[in-house]
Amino acid sequence: MDALPKADPRTPPPPDALSALLAPRSVAVIGASGDPSRIGGRPIAAMLERGFAGAILPVNPNRAEVQGLPAFPSVGALPLVPDAAIIAVPAGAAEVAVAELAARGTRAAIVFTAGYAEMGPAGAEAQARMVETARAHGMRLLGPNSLGLFNTANGFYGTFSSSLERGYPVAGPIGIASQSGAYGMHLFSMARDHGMGLSCSVTTGNEADLNIGDLIGWMAEDEGTEVIAAYSEGIRDAPRFLAALERARRNRKPVVMMKVGRSAVGRAAARSHTASIAGDDAVTDAVLAEFGVVRARTTEELLDVARLATRKVYPAGNTLGVLTVSGGAGVLISDAAEAAGLPMPPMPEAAQEALRRDLPFCAPQNPVDCTAQVLNDLSLVTRFGGALIRDGGYGSILLFFTHAGGAPSITPRLREALRALRAEHPDRLFVLSVLADPPQIREFEEDGFAVFGDPSRAVAAIHAMGRFGDAFAAAPPAPAPVLLVPALPERTPSEAEAKRILAEAGIGAAPERACASAEEAVAAAGALGFPVVMKILSPDILHKSEIGGVLLDVGDAAAVREGFALLLRRAAEAAPAARIEGVLVARQLSGGVECILGVHRDPVFGPVAMFGLGGIFVEVLKDVAFHRCPFGEDVAEAMIRSIRGAPLLLGARGRPRADIAALARMLSRLSAFAAAAGPRLAGIDLNPVFAMPEGEGAFAADAVIDIAEEAA
Template sequence: MTPLPDSSTTPQGQVLPMETLSALLDPRTVAVIGASGDASRIGGRPIDYMTQLGYQGRILPVNPKHKVVQGLEAYQSIGALPETPDVAIIAVPASAAAQAVEELGARGTKAAIMFSAGFAEMGDDGAAAQEAILASAHRHGMRLLGPNCLGLFNARTGFYGTFTTSLERGSPVPGPIGIASQSGAYGMHLFGLARDHGLGLSCVVTTGNEADLNIGHMIGWMAQDPGTEVIAAYAEGIRDAESFLAALELARRNRKPVVMMKVGRSAVGSAAARSHTASIAGDDAVTDAVLAEYGVVRARTTEEMLDIARLATRRVYPAGNSLGVLTISGGAGVLISDAAEAIGLPMPEMPQAAQDELRAALPFCAPQNPVDCTAQALNDFSLIGRFAKSLVEDGGYGSILAFFTHAGGAASVAPKLREQMRGVREAHPDRLFVLSVLADPPLVEQFEADGFTVFEDPSRAVAAIHAMGRFGDAFAAPPREAPPAGGAVALPASTPSEAEAKRILAEAGIEAAPERACADAEAAVAAAEAIGFPVVMKILSPDILHKSEIGGVLLNVADAAAVREGFSLLMERAAKAAPQARIEGALVAKQLSGGVECILGVHRDPVFGPVAMFGLGGIFVEILKDVSFRRCPFGEAEAERMILSIKGAPLLQGARGRPPADIPALARMLSRLSLFAHQAGPRLSGIDLNPVFAMPAGQGAFAADAVIDIAENDA
């Protein structure tokens, strides 16, 4: 196996080096604190599993009441141990756990797995006790997994530091898939399903309360582990974004696909009421965007997660993926096409010349894609090889899905079918080949040995194939560009007015439409005449963020008389709708026309920090939520990719005869906004630029409205 890069540094931060966690995941000696002679008890199961399943290291049971535990010499205390264990399993009540950690640390033990519950999951008192234990461990340089965790196992070495009952139904099949899970029960549920479906595992780690080691650390270890090729992760929340993202980046660099189930919805709380961006990001769209940025495929179901992990073990990840389908059933071809279209997996037609050649070989075939070779192929098996070869060589598809249903599992068909398909696959090892057949397990094993992954359900196969292409695109992507340099940002003490917000953003290079703040009607008239009619007039107040909701925006103000009347009307509406608001006058701005309305914003995510949003204005953002997200900061090239990723991007590119918008100027504004948000720090709660007018190419992009929301405290 090719060695992995000898580096754990990523652009996001540090991944723990493998040796830091080797005592935890690959120990030579293990002490069991609270060891039990009863193999069905929590303190007895790890000893039973390790002795039964071939652990070659030394097991040191600690039990003050017994000299022998499950046939092994036991020791009355940690101090009585004959040697310092690499790792200790702590299976004592919470009341005794602190002393155990302190004594183990004093002995020089490098890591501990804490089964003990009754800590942060129980409230403030438990959280305080957990912090005290963590401080004790760190004082001695010891790392903790848990507390309140189900432990881990390393299938290659036979180390079973877990009390899961799932091992009673059978041991894991050693293999290349690693599982990291915050939930102990669900992590072992995934193990049980993987074992039942014959999926080979390298290790399973459950992290529990994550007082110290977290799911990011475990993914990082697997990203460096030569025996782990595919990583499956289950998370309910991310405690440490830096270690998590660093691990994902290292996995991407090392071509280790990560498939993840991230459950739960993030709540943005009161910020959603103040920020348009926050309300759109109020579900887990930010999590989706962050995972996609690192090439992580987010599984919707357990079944899909295991399907993707299984296919990923083929280690064929076609960048720019496209699907070619060979079928003996027209109906199945339609079903597969529908499934591919629904998830965005391209199925381009075969070249016309190739279609003509296939029709010449079989006049009543359907050679477009899906390529239906009909049941006639069962009379002439050479057609299968010929059609499959044409899909690969003429069609150029990155992935091939062949549907043979129960015919592929028939004893009279399978040997000849295997011969034809195997020849094509062996000639093209860079392509992904998947079969959909109904066959008995021994025959499925033969197909799998030939290099095909077998799915009964072709729709599930399509979802897994699509995931392989997403992995391939991530692995082929260049490193994330460095954002432009920027200095410190000085935020005001509280949320500024629109005019002040625009002034602050202008210092960061974010342009607004020409405008003036006016304290009275005559100043507004002078401003309008200087700017040029028509103008827009808006109430100017740091306490009224959403002006349109109170009628605080007037469009098409065409002359001086309309300006005076508009100023009076704005003051009336503000006094009626927000009598306590501070009113600074009115903002008079040039009314822009001919551009495409967009929205740019920033929302401070509680996990990932400032996240930028881009979308088109109006119905696209309000109803369709056709938006994209990226963590801040990022450069102009990434900003342009973000802009062009939305479904409405053709409207910016000149669809239906419209002039193309100034996308480079829009990307420049978005990148500068991301840098401003990153530099501003935690007091910046959010930013809304809505609308931003993307003018025709070469004419720039301008913010027509701006809100900078300042948090009331630094939390």
């Protein structure tokens, strides 16, 4: 029997539990098997094959030796305290193993064992007990129901995935964090098959303790990880997740994420699979964008973005210049760029004229089509490519040479020309679209060019690099206003009371009065000025227009009296049990743009503000922007300008410009109000808000503050 492997005493102990998990000096395998094909045997076999530098301590009460290593009958019999442990025993025994390891001082454990929260309430209770035991001793758990992890830097393979039978990962800069074990290893397998270098891959399973945010945070600080690819079904702990994303952005480490659960069917599947909350998909988009995370729609896109990100060129304010030998490909690339939102400005006129003088039959606008003539004169690559960068100033350059780039008669000379071009402009992102044999593709990539067969996929990945660059270059946002929020009422208030509460936070409404009689309404209308708007006033009727509870263009005293009686009658017929406080009489605003501002409490990320234009824009087109609360006026203005209908506020077609500053101030203060109000605030609707012409302010014409019931 071989002697017991020892941890290298020159290697310092892991500084924290997460490093003990991913970079342990010693690991115990509870449920160790001598069969390399069994769950308890695969990690040992993999670590032995890949040269794990630390001590491997098999625990099996029935064997003295496992795969050539000394085995121990129990955790208590181990000759040293392992940094980490792999638990591959049934559920009841797993809880015992966690307790014994924690008591001995083990820092972290990977729990392969299934049968916990994913199985129902009884499993969830057992899982909670196991975590409580571990935390009492400062031990962290990955799982349960985890497929494990690997770290190529130290040869640690704490996983039972059969994907390793087809080959081990090549060491490289990409880290993978996945809630799904099987899909996480699917990502690894595809990355390996594409020759992508990986630093580590971690699957979090049930996330009873450690979650995907914790692992992203560790990778954000890991020197060997430069790009983070993540797969998520739902976010359990938003603060830890967002702190990890901020750490990655601060350290200029791109994060590309597949967040699934977009559809109702998908969200249900996510809950049943990992007991996760998927949250609202539009909110997820907004939150990921806030932290510069690129959200991949497909596995192919995730791997494309991660692969290109390893080039570490992230052009802020990205623009795309294209050099092509095919006019048709140029059109396809232009379409893909427009769909992605990647600008392709034309070359300056003087630069176009110079290129025409060089090659009269070229098309020099952008894409720059140098035609098949480039195959006869490869110096055109450096001349035209240099013009794209020098005169066009594009941050990213896509060069389309199709199958010609892979032709043996052309490839060596093309490589020489491309190397010269890149050497002159090392700060630019260069992407090559060619069809070539794998050895030739490797040569192009060794020269510093990312290679894509499909130019549309190249465009999507290039666009992502610009988004990373913008996030890394962005200045810190302005602070949100600090508000003293009044105590919320016990129940959802009436419109008048809601506006009074919001007014204390600096959120203004159109001038109005609450009236208990028709005579009071007539007096209010006279004071406010005709025409007026009249609305039924009741905390139990929030959607007044649905019962005919709103009257517009009320033009004189007689119409006010008639309207008062009509509103009371309609309320009594439609909602006989509703509490009626009277009628609200308000000045009817005109000349502004109708907007909608709102807040709803997302189950994952808390209060989230929304902005959009009123009417068809929000109801049919869903043209809205979201952002987590609270935020400052700079973020609010960016939200306003981001919607497709923003030109209606900015003076399109001769319209007067709306008071964007006042609108942004209102939206920012609304976000601060929502953040300070606490969990009893379920939502706020300001609809419509009139954005008046520039300098004239913004006013809420209707307001609802929705108070959550105690049960919620």
